[in-house]
Amino acid sequence: xxxLPEVQTVVRGLIQKVLGKEIQEIIELRPGTVIWQTEITNxxxxxxxxxxxxxxxxxxxxxxxxxxxxxMTGKLIFETDWNKNAKHARAEIIFTxxxxxxxNDVRTFGKxxxxxxxxxxxxxxxxxxxxxxxxxxKRYLTEKLLRRTAPIKNILLDQRVVAGLGxxxxxxxxxxxxxxxxxxxxxxxxxxIKDIVKHTKVVLQEAIKHNGTTISDYRSxxxxxxxxxxxxxxYGKKTCECGAQIIKIKQAGRGTYFCEKCQK
DNA sequence: ATTGCTTCCTGAGCGC
DNA sequence: TGCGCTCAGGAAGCAA
Numbered sequence: 416x417x418x419l420p421e422v423q424t425v426v427r428g429l430i431q432k433v434l435g436k437e438i439q440e441i442i443e444l445r446p447g448t449v450i451w452q453t454e455i456t457n458x459x460x461x462x463x464x465x466x467x468x469x470x471x472x473x474x475x476x477x478x479x480x481x482x483x484x485x486x487m488t489g490k491l492i493f494e495t496d497w498n499k500n501a502k503h504a505r506a507e508i509i510f511t512x513x514x515x516x517x518x519n520d521v522r523t524f525g526k527x528x529x530x531x532x533x534x535x536x537x538x539x540x541x542x543x544x545x546x547x548x549x550x551x552x553k554r555y556l557t558e559k560l561l562r563r564t565a566p567i568k569n570i571l572l573d574q575r576v577v578a579g580l581g582x583x584x585x586x587x588x589x590x591x592x593x594x595x596x597x598x599x600x601x602x603x604x605x606x607x608i609k610d611i612v613k614h615t616k617v618v619l620q621e622a623i624k625h626n627g628t629t630i631s632d633y634r635s636x637x638x639x640x641x642x643x644x645x646x647x648x649x650y651g652k653k654t655c656e657c658g659a660q661i662i663k664i665k666q667a668g669r670g671t672y673f674c675e676k677c678q679k
Numbered sequence: 680a681t682t683g684c685t686t687c688c689t690g691a692g693c694g695c
Numbered sequence: 696t697g698c699g700c701t702c703a704g705g706a707a708g709c710a711a
Contacts, residue, residue: 416704469705487704488689503689522688524705538706565682574706582704631691631703667683669704 419579420622428636452530468578478532489525542578568596
């Protein structure tokens with residue numbers, strides 16, 4: 416599932432492969448994949464590629480922007496063979512040099528929004544701090560956890576609190592912080608909040624360095640897997656490094672992995 | 680204001 | 696071999 420490190424890896428790949436290219440057309444292969452929020456005559460060249468939370472932002476010379484969310488199984492694969500097709504291709508961004516970007520998505524939850532450069536992305540107004548920015552610090556998180564009775568796992572998954580974390584990284588962050596994911600946000604000690612902030616930054620940076628985590632679907636722009644799955648300590652594991660059994664429960668509709676011995 | 684449930688969707692894996 | 700079931704989960708929408 417693409418979370419911040421995977422999206423960041425895709426952005427890095429896009430900068431290498433498609434920055435500067437001129438978009439000839441966007442072909443929607445499955446209805447509902449592309450959301451047109453403005454009239455288009457000419458798409459223009461890609462002039463800037465960035466990320467906000469788990470959203471990818473492509474800006475063009477024609478004052479347009481494409482907002483792409485991969486959700487669970489979305490991929491953006493760069494393809495130099497114009498005639499090549501992919502099994503679950505939902506849309507294609509065709510460039511004038513006969514290369515293309517295939518938006519592949521088994522579960523079809525991913526979307527591409529096409530809108531004006533100066534138009535506000537509604538979803539962005541709800542997003543919390545970027546975890547790798549200065550804004551995401553102990554003071555910020557302490558304020559966000561105030562009065563929140565939900566389990567810390569659920570709170571960290573909430574994009575309004577911090578933008579970019581998903582199920583895998585939250586599990587790893589709480590493991591490294593030695594905090595029980597079931598623990599209510601508001602009862603966390605000052606030092607625990609400090610640890611969450613610290614380990615969030617460390618885990619995300621390490622994962623970015625290793626091109627993200629591939630459990631099943633995630634691939635880079637070059638259709639390669641990440642490597643951070645080799646460094647996971649709890650997500651999907653049976654045994655903890657301490658020797659105890661990893662426990663699996665369900666929280667917020669998702670699998671939570673943790674070690675009862677290490678995480679209090 | 681916050682919480683937690685449901686919904687969207689397809690393929691993999693499992694038991695029989 | 697194939698059927699039916701469960702599981703995987705990001706975020707919106709909704710009820711409480």
